[in-house]
Amino acid sequence: MLEGLNRVFARLNPLSDPKPLIDILIVALIFYWLLGVIRGTRVVQLLRGIGVLLALSILLSSVLPLDTLRWLLTNAIQPALFVAIPVLFQPELRRALESLGRTNDLFGRGFGRANRSELLETINGVSRAAQQLSQQGVGALMVLEREVGLQDYADRGVIIDARLAIPLLLNIFYPNSPLHDMAVILRGNRILAANVVLPLSEDVGGPRRYGTRHRAAKGISEQSDAIAVVVSEETGAISLMNDGRMVSYLNEARLRSMLAGLLKVSLEENEK
Numbered sequence: 001m002l003e004g005l006n007r008v009f010a011r012l013n014p015l016s017d018p019k020p021l022i023d024i025l026i027v028a029l030i031f032y033w034l035l036g037v038i039r040g041t042r043v044v045q046l047l048r049g050i051g052v053l054l055a056l057s058i059l060l061s062s063v064l065p066l067d068t069l070r071w072l073l074t075n076a077i078q079p080a081l082f083v084a085i086p087v088l089f090q091p092e093l094r095r096a097l098e099s100l101g102r103t104n105d106l107f108g109r110g111f112g113r114a115n116r117s118e119l120l121e122t123i124n125g126v127s128r129a130a131q132q133l134s135q136q137g138v139g140a141l142m143v144l145e146r147e148v149g150l151q152d153y154a155d156r157g158v159i160i161d162a163r164l165a166i167p168l169l170l171n172i173f174y175p176n177s178p179l180h181d182m183a184v185i186l187r188g189n190r191i192l193a194a195n196v197v198l199p200l201s202e203d204v205g206g207p208r209r210y211g212t213r214h215r216a217a218k219g220i221s222e223q224s225d226a227i228a229v230v231v232s233e234e235t236g237a238i239s240l241m242n243d244g245r246m247v248s249y250l251n252e253a254r255l256r257s258m259l260a261g262l263l264k265v266s267l268e269e270n271e272k
């Protein structure tokens, strides 16, 4: 036992051969990244289900000498699981690959193409508009594009491509306006599109039951790195969704500081 351990430590000695240590480090980093990607998503439950199924099939086929069952497990269920994995995890795999392609994330420079003053314009505009819409009991869904392009979604709505202005945002969401339904997509300091249909999250919110506006906001934040801001028509509550997670009951100031934090923009100079 002790001899075995000594052999392991001798192999791990970076002075004699750094390869095993580098190997372990890279594998640990890959697992760390994978866990970060799946944290808080439905993948955890799916993986648990697949784990239980695999453990049961291995246990049954090794303990019980039942040939037909063993044949079914090894020739049908296990291969079917491997085919099903890419289909079941399609959004998560897509997100993982997209996050690898996001060079800005790797170098910690925050999000992309927009400069600080454009971002501030958006942060202030969205927060003020959300507060005013909330006070008036008008429902709204605003999506801030980050590194993952949302052009596909925007093209299915109505392209506006206008400089962001609070009255324009309010006008879009007022109940009888032709574009008030669905979501608005913001790119930098511009309103890219309105009336955009977003993918609905499969998470229905348990007993609380999200409505479709909140599920759409959650859906886009799960399938991309976009931030969604929702104003509930029913309660006036302002919520922010990022990475599939929701923070509710925000006011204008709190929403502003959360957006600034997520977009890595300092608000201090602005306040001087």
Ligand SMILES: Nc1ncnc2c1ncn2[C@@H]1O[C@H](COP(=O)(O)OP(=O)(O)OP(=O)(O)O)[C@@H](O)[C@H]1O
Pocket: 139, 140, 141, 180, 181, 182, 183, 196, 197, 198, 199, 200, 210, 211, 212, 213, 214, 215, 216, 231, 232, 233, 234, 235
């Ligand atoms: N796929 C979608 N993408 C974007 N917006 C959507 C989508 N589906 C529904 N909506 C918006 O959600 C509105 C309906 O909201 P609903 O009341 O069902 O949800 P909710 O989350 O309870 O919102 P609220 O709290 O504002 O009532 C629709 O009028 C539409 O504007």
